[in-house]
Amino acid sequence: xxxxxIARPLLASSFVYGGIQTLRKPQDRVPGARPIVEAVxxxxxxxxxxEVPRDVEQWVKADAAVKVAAGSMxxxxxxPRLSALxxxxxxxxxTLAGHRFWEHEDPDERFGQLAxxxxxxxxxxxxxxxxxxxxxxxxxxxxxxxxxxxxxxTTEKNLAQAQKRAAKASQRATxxxxxxxxxxxxxxxxxxxxxxxxxxx
Numbered sequence: 001x002x003x004x005x006i007a008r009p010l011l012a013s014s015f016v017y018g019g020i021q022t023l024r025k026p027q028d029r030v031p032g033a034r035p036i037v038e039a040v041x042x043x044x045x046x047x048x049x050x051e052v053p054r055d056v057e058q059w060v061k062a063d064a065a066v067k068v069a070a071g072s073m074x075x076x077x078x079x080p081r082l083s084a085l086x087x088x089x090x091x092x093x094x095t096l097a098g099h100r101f102w103e104h105e106d107p108d109e110r111f112g113q114l115a116x117x118x119x120x121x122x123x124x125x126x127x128x129x130x131x132x133x134x135x136x137x138x139x140x141x142x143x144x145x146x147x148x149x150x151x152x153x154t155t156e157k158n159l160a161q162a163q164k165r166a167a168k169a170s171q172r173a174t175x176x177x178x179x180x181x182x183x184x185x186x187x188x189x190x191x192x193x194x195x196x197x198x199x200x201x
Contacts, residue, residue, distance in 0.1 A: 012075040019067030026060045036097040066090050084130035095120040
């Protein structure tokens, strides 16, 4: 669809450009990212058996690389839902690290940081829509529910057919048993008649 081919590059452009600029000068992002990295590393050390790296600059570079790679994939329409999800995960810590407007006392600085914060949240909304966009194809959840429903219907149909076959087999067995009983009765009657005839002969 033409609309997606236009919208995806527009949405991805900011991430690709920002990621490239950060890779060129990662040290400019380190001060803002340090509180987030330290908080995440501290919590991770409590939950994980291994120690999480605390090199803030390496985390900044990794985040920038994700933005460039995922942004490029989204712009080209390659795995768009996965790339949008990666950008969604990346933009949250970036926003919290780079636009902490609540820490600024100066009204002008506070307004600027708030504007950038809201801009990022707006992009986050766009990324969430891109993550859920199936390009007109049924979603995984729909396909799973449909497959489960078809499997249930097939199982019920097979069970009903098996019950019908079992009922028919039971009826045939009953008829065969009745026929065998009648045949045995007739043979017994004939034998008795012959024995009686021999006695009076």
